[in-house]
Amino acid sequence: MPSPSALRRFDIPGPRYTSYPTADRFVDAFAADTYAQVLEQRGGAGAGARALSLYVHIPFCESLCYYCACNKIVTRHKGKGREYLDYLAREVSLQVEKLGRGAMVRQLHLGGGTPTFVDDDGLRELMALLRDNFTLTEDGEHSIEIDPRTVDRQRLATLAELGFNRLSFGVQDFDPEVQRAVHRIQPAGQVFDLMLDARSLGFDSVNVDLIYGLPQQSAASFDRTLEQVCALRPDRIALYAYAHLPERFKPQRRIATESLPDAAAKVEMLSRSIAAFTAAGYVYIGMDHFALPDDALAVAKRQGRLHRNFQGYSTQPDCDLVALGVSAIGRVGATYSQNAKTLEEYYDLLDQGRLPVVRGLALSRDDVLRRAVIMAIMCQGRVDFEAIGAAHLIDFRHFFAAELAALDLLAAEGFVRMSQRDIEVTPLGWFFVRAIAMVFDRYLQADRKTRFSRIV
Structure with missing residues (x-):
């Protein structure tokens, strides 16, 4: 267990290394034409020869969480999701044209934003699109990020029907005062009910995301959240440190700096979190991830099969990652690529019949x-x-x-x-x-x- 003094001394800025080189090293010179050549080379080598990971970014959220640093669009207009799916279909067509139809996919992840912003019919259409163009293996990991405020048991049942076997619940903190401070109200009982539903529906793994260092948090208040999470007993826990960068992320300007816990309090929260989760039987995977001993992530670490991609730690082989949607980052061979970051530019490039890649890197x-x-x-x-x-x-x-x-x-x-x-x-x-x-x-x-x- 690290001491508070060690945590303080090594509390330095550093990359999360979901890639190397990191995304800040991408260049505009690597664009759509270069990426198209990379896809063609991979497809020419045999589209089904090596498995893929597939990431789909859904940028929409119904409400704004003040701490958020993700690429998202806040709207209650569901028609925007319908339009976005149409453009995703265009991008899939362009990617598959170069890559070849039927590439095998062992890992699928829907992230955001809030993927469950899209209604059931839209999710059915999206999964049909992916299955028409790729081969999703039956033993693969098919995961989706969920805002608990946007789903009920019926929606979870639909996700299971569509083939999703892993869920990630965004919790952040159960304390009502903290939830008010970050504009994300979700009672603990709602999450507990959803966890029971997920278990009864047979999902393989449920992840809970937490954040420490949020406004109005203290070590004592976060202890209560830790106790509730341990009682919830998710298969995996992601524990992130809040990075307050209001000059870069506009929503964070609504958070008063004086309401944030100081560095010493953050260190104490981290130290207590580590102690609580390990005492509850969780395996420390690395960085900010914990898993129950029989979870696939913990098993992969024990067996030396752990991998890392833009979604974090993974049990899947170190395979190419094809990314779809606005701002999505992919990796194919010795290259990285990123799509246009704004919806307007993403749509405009697809209207021109061009892949929406605007930057990247050849290693x-x-x-x-x-x-x-x-x-x-x-x-x-x-x-x-x-x-x-x-x-x-x-x-x-x-x-x-x-x-x-x-x-x-x-x-x-x-x-x-x-x-x-x-x-x-x-x-x-x-x-x-x-x-x-x-x-x-x-x-x-x-x-x-x-x-x-x-x-x-």
């Missing part, structure tokens, strides 16, 4: 090498020098001499164990795994001006 040899090291740290917690060296034709200790020297400080803290053969993240080091990975980030070492959320 260099050094990028691919460092990505392998960083993902080994973030997912397996171990870097095998010989394996990395053989795969990338380098002498690991020579190539990364400066980085290994920099790790001495973290080794002295007990975060890593180093030998002539490998680096291994210790149980304590998992709580600071982002700081360990940052040592190998060439871009971060060269430019410290980039703004990231804090590790704690």
